[in-house]
Amino acid sequence: MTPSAYYQKLLESDQILADPQQAAVITRLQTIYDCLAAAPAKTGFLQKLTAKRALTKGLYLWGDVGIGKTFLMDSFYYCLPIKNKMRIHFHAFMKMIHEQLQQLKNETKPINKLAKQIANSYCVICFDELVVNDITDAMLLAGLFDCLYRENTCLLFTSNTAPDNLYLNGIQRDSFLPAIELIKQHCDVIHLTSTQEYRFKEYETNNYYYTPLDEKSEAMLELQFNQHRDNQPVSKNPLRVLGRDIEIKKMSDRTIWFDFQALCGVPRSQQDYLDIAKQFDTILISNLRVIQPEQNDLARAFINLVDVVYDAKKRLIIAAEKPIEDIYFCGRMLFEFARTRSRLIEMQTHSWHEKIR
Numbered sequence: 001m002t003p004s005a006y007y008q009k010l011l012e013s014d015q016i017l018a019d020p021q022q023a024a025v026i027t028r029l030q031t032i033y034d035c036l037a038a039a040p041a042k043t044g045f046l047q048k049l050t051a052k053r054a055l056t057k058g059l060y061l062w063g064d065v066g067i068g069k070t071f072l073m074d075s076f077y078y079c080l081p082i083k084n085k086m087r088i089h090f091h092a093f094m095k096m097i098h099e100q101l102q103q104l105k106n107e108t109k110p111i112n113k114l115a116k117q118i119a120n121s122y123c124v125i126c127f128d129e130l131v132v133n134d135i136t137d138a139m140l141l142a143g144l145f146d147c148l149y150r151e152n153t154c155l156l157f158t159s160n161t162a163p164d165n166l167y168l169n170g171i172q173r174d175s176f177l178p179a180i181e182l183i184k185q186h187c188d189v190i191h192l193t194s195t196q197e198y199r200f201k202e203y204e205t206n207n208y209y210y211t212p213l214d215e216k217s218e219a220m221l222e223l224q225f226n227q228h229r230d231n232q233p234v235s236k237n238p239l240r241v242l243g244r245d246i247e248i249k250k251m252s253d254r255t256i257w258f259d260f261q262a263l264c265g266v267p268r269s270q271q272d273y274l275d276i277a278k279q280f281d282t283i284l285i286s287n288l289r290v291i292q293p294e295q296n297d298l299a300r301a302f303i304n305l306v307d308v309v310y311d312a313k314k315r316l317i318i319a320a321e322k323p324i325e326d327i328y329f330c331g332r333m334l335f336e337f338a339r340t341r342s343r344l345i346e347m348q349t350h351s352w353h354e355k356i357r
Contacts, residue, residue, distance in 0.1 A: 003076045004030045021192055022068050025061060028188060029076040032056060036080065036124065036154065055152040060183055062159045063192035065342040069158040070128055072192075076156070077126045087126040089311035091270045091304070094137050097144065111140060115147030123153060129307060130159040131336075132167040132176065133300075139172070142179040149186050156187070160339055163189060209348045210319045213287060217319040221257065221284050224317050228282040229255045241275050249286065257284040264301040273305045277312035281356060288320035293331035300333060303340045310343045315356050318344075 001009070007026045010016045035056040061069050077087045088096075097114065104110035118125075125148075132138050148155065159166070163183050167176045183189075208224070210217035229252035238245035239256065249257040256276070263285060276283065291299050309316050320327060324344045328337045346352055 001079055002030060003033055003079045006075055006079050016071075019068070022072060025059075025072050025190055025192065026075070028059060028190065029072065032059060032154065032156070033076065033080060036082070055149065055186070056154040058155045058157070058187040060157045060159065060163055060187040060189045061192060062157075062162055062189070065160060065339040066346075067192055069192060073126050073128065073156055073158050077124075080124065082123070084122050085124040085126070086122045087128070089128045089307070090130045091308060092274060092311065093127060094134075095271050095274055097140065098136075101140075111143045112147050115144055116151060119148055119151030119153045124156070125153060126156045128158050128311065129339075130157045130166070131161065132170070135171045138167050138170055138176040138179075142176060142182070145179050145182045149182060155183075157183070160336075162191070207348055207350060208315075208317045208353065209324060209344070211321065211323055213289075213319060213321050218286065221286060221317065221319050224282075225250065225252075225255060225257050225284055228315070229253070239276070241272050242269075244272075246272075249284075251280070254280055255282040255284070256280045257286070259286050260288045264298055264305060267297070268301050268304075270304050270308060273308040274312075277308050277314050280314065282315040282317065283309060284317045286319050288318050288327065290321055290326065291328040291331070296332055299328055299331060299337060302328075303333065303336050306340045306343050306347075310347060313355060315353055316344075316347050324348075 003026055007016075007023070011018055016022075059073075061072065063069060074087065077085065100114055100117075101110050104113055107113050132141065145155070161168075163180050166180055167173055170176065210220045232252035232254075234250050234252050236248065236250050239248050239251065240246075247259070247262045249259060251257065256279075291302065306316070324341055328334070328340075331337075
């Protein structure tokens with residue numbers, strides 16, 4: 001089924017609302033799909049495309065949170081009937097890049113070799129939630145994108161930020177500007193400005209997010225933990241993640257319960273959260289208190305945690321001091337936190353939790 005046909009099917013079955021801007025994006029994605037279908041291959045569209053394929057122009061889709069960017073890209077990705085494709089959250093991709101560069105540290109041009117390896121494995125890569133905050137990532141991306149494009153890899157992106165505003169005010173940003181130019185050269189840039197917040201439509205309050213912090217909310221977390229641990233043995237030993245211990249309240253085979261400060265109140269990398277999401281299907285958090293405007297590191301850690309758990313499609317159950325909309329109401333990370341708020345809302349719905357069963 002093509003992206004256009006899939007989108008039309010969802011409309012006709014009332015699973016999504018008609019949206020002219022989304023329809024326009026689907027039309028562009030259909031064009032990319034058709035170009036890839038026409039690319040030369042030895043054994044047809046269903047097999048790996050040859051190295052002689054022509055570069056197909058990709059897409060950079062940006063806009064506010066909760067308006068369907070990821071849904072549109074995923075519709076394209078899942079309709080694309082080729083094996084050598086990858087859909088990955090940008091945090092996870094950069095984790096993979098750093099790990100593989102470490103293995104190639106003795107090479108003279110490790111980023112070139114790694115890009116060729118990636119291009120040989122994938123002719124299409126879909127990046128969800130492109131955001132650049134780390135100087136190390138920023139320094140790598142221009143060279144990485146350049147190599148991938150020279151290997152004729154088609155790249156698609158979703159982001160909350162226009163290309164020209166990526167890594168804005170970042171350290172040594174001049175070194176990152178070539179990456180922006182490559183994106184603009186090799187992608188159609190579309191700003192999705194729909195005003196509907198789709199994640200609010202199924203929001204059912206107080207199912208998996210409990211407030212205020214009191215005996216009742218703690219009792220509900222205890223109930224949720226016992227329900228999801230499925231009679232597996234319980235441990236209170238610290239969790240070992242990437243060579244460091246994290247204190248926990250308790251855990252079983254696929255369920256773990258943290259205090260918020262233990263999980264986000266000390267320096268943690270995105271890799272820490274990726275490792276936790278890989279090990280556990282259900283993550284419970286106690287004592288989420290209002291994040292103050294000056295607590296930038298705490299806000300960033302929580303944003304990263306929610307991004308990783310959301311992309312891994314895991315269950316997040318929280319007891320908090322205030323409702324989601326009041327947990328972080330002012331500060332430098334307010335723009336980024338809009339996505340976190342939207343995702344937290346979606347992750348409290350029954351439909352989200354049903355996906356994990």
